[in-house]
Amino acid sequence: MTPRCLPLYLRIFALIIASYPFIGLAQTEFRYIDDQYGDSVSGAIPTYEPSGGWADGSTCTGCAIRPDAKQAFLGSWHDSTYDASDKHLRTVQFNFTGTSLDVFCIIPNLSNNTVTTTYNLTFNLDDQTLLQTFEHESDYTNRFLYNYSVLSLSSLASVHHTFTMLMATGVNSSNTLQFDYARYT
Numbered sequence: 001m002t003p004r005c006l007p008l009y010l011r012i013f014a015l016i017i018a019s020y021p022f023i024g025l026a027q028t029e030f031r032y033i034d035d036q037y038g039d040s041v042s043g044a045i046p047t048y049e050p051s052g053g054w055a056d057g058s059t060c061t062g063c064a065i066r067p068d069a070k071q072a073f074l075g076s077w078h079d080s081t082y083d084a085s086d087k088h089l090r091t092v093q094f095n096f097t098g099t100s101l102d103v104f105c106i107i108p109n110l111s112n113n114t115v116t117t118t119y120n121l122t123f124n125l126d127d128q129t130l131l132q133t134f135e136h137e138s139d140y141t142n143r144f145l146y147n148y149s150v151l152s153l154s155s156l157a158s159v160h161h162t163f164t165m166l167m168a169t170g171v172n173s174s175n176t177l178q179f180d181y182a183r184y185t
């Protein structure tokens with residue numbers, strides 16, 4: 001039986017069913033948490049610890065890592081570098097309610113080997129340390145990687161989550177972070 005032979009009400013029903021995948025797609029709305037301007041829905045701004053350990057990357061004059069602000073999400077990022085003489089754990093924290101999360105950073109591949117370019121991140125969700133980690137060493141090509149996902153989580157429970165990104169600490173763990181934004185659904 002072709003759809004033409006169906007009674008009108010069944011044809012309308014079939015049309016509604018056929019359009020469902022598109023309705024489903026339209027509902028997958030991305031939300032963003034910018035490092036500086038915060039959550040695109042709630043406006044909540046991430047917290048950075050210790051507060052003196054972070055710089056607003058786009059206006060920082062003392063920062064050795066200088067990406068192109070035009071390529072950063074909303075033109076901003078937060079910059080921090082831990083060195084072995086430092087005793088303070090450096091963290092970024094934000095909350096979101098959703099089922100997936102992607103965290104984007106700007107990755108430096110500087111050729112200047114006097115600058116700390118190593119990334120060494122661990123992650124914590126709702127007081128649980130995640131198995132995923134992120135490490136990166138410069139390949140000295142002098143090219144930044146923008147919109148680089150350092151963590152991707154899916155199939156989370158749709159509840160209020162507290163997410164913390166932690167920079168490595170320790171004697172031989174000098175490392176840096178240029179946090180740009182996060183995206184969740």
Ligand SMILES: *[C@@H]1O[C@H](CO)[C@@H](O)[C@H](O)[C@H]1NC(C)=O
Nearest residue numbers: 063064065111112113114115
């Ligand atoms: C390498 O970085 C250091 C520290 O920021 C800076 O003093 C030096 O001029 C840089 N060298 C080059 C070749 O860019």
Ligand SMILES: *[C@@H]1O[C@H](CO)[C@@H](O)[C@H](O)[C@H]1NC(C)=O
Nearest residue numbers: 070071072073074145146147
């Ligand atoms: C990164 O992604 C944002 C948002 O998706 C976009 O506006 C921006 O142009 C992208 N930047 C680069 C360098 O790809």
Ligand SMILES: *[C@@H]1O[C@H](CO)[C@@H](O)[C@H](O)[C@H]1NC(C)=O
Nearest residue numbers: 044045046047093094095162
């Ligand atoms: C996240 O939510 C918790 C309570 O669930 C609160 O203690 C914490 O301060 C919040 N963090 C941020 C960055 O808003």
Ligand SMILES: *[C@@H]1O[C@H](CO)[C@@H](O)[C@H](O)[C@H]1NC(C)=O
Nearest residue numbers: 118120135168169170172173
């Ligand atoms: C990252 O940090 C851990 C713990 O401090 C350390 O064992 C590891 O060697 C570090 N990785 C890099 C690439 O520095």
Ligand SMILES: *[C@@H]1O[C@H](CO)[C@@H](O)[C@H](O)[C@H]1NC(C)=O
Nearest residue numbers: 107109136137139141143145
């Ligand atoms: C920069 O580092 C990343 C990760 O190791 C690598 O994939 C990329 O090719 C490097 N260089 C450039 C120019 O993108």
Ligand SMILES: *[C@@H]1O[C@H](CO)[C@@H](O)[C@H](O)[C@H]1NC(C)=O
Nearest residue numbers: 084085169170171172173174
């Ligand atoms: C740090 O690195 C130095 C030189 O590679 C090494 O001798 C020392 O054992 C390392 N310390 C730790 C705690 O890993």
